[in-house]
Amino acid sequence: xxxxxxxxxxxxxxxxxxxxxxxxxxxxxxxxxxxxxxxxxxxxxxxxxxxxxxxxxxxxxxxxxxxxxxxxxxxxxxxxxxxxxxxxxxxxxxxxxxxxxxxxxx
Numbered sequence: 001x002x003x004x005x006x007x008x009x010x011x012x013x014x015x016x017x018x019x020x021x022x023x024x025x026x027x028x029x030x031x032x033x034x035x036x037x038x039x040x041x042x043x044x045x046x047x048x049x050x051x052x053x054x055x056x057x058x059x060x061x062x063x064x065x066x067x068x069x070x071x072x073x074x075x076x077x078x079x080x081x082x083x084x085x086x087x088x089x090x091x092x093x094x095x096x097x098x099x100x101x102x103x104x105x106x
Contacts, residue, residue: 020037024037024039034058034059034060034061034062035058035059035060035061035062036058036061037058038054038057038058038059040057044057
């Protein structure tokens, strides 16, 4: 991604887009894939007042549910983050001490 809204396509990206386009043009049973591509009909486009923003048609990719409740997962992630913050503080203190030993203090 060049920025939040602009993507620089790789050669593989361009090949994938070309392959999908050729498949779309040559096959009557083209399959839409959520979050990637969608073949909208003229009627669907008319219902959207001819606005061609991809998100109106493509949708989002389906995400598999891992079966772990959100509260449990958030608890684990929060604990891990807390441990990482403690380690970060320990390392910061050690770096400041080492710099102070070299004559550079904050």
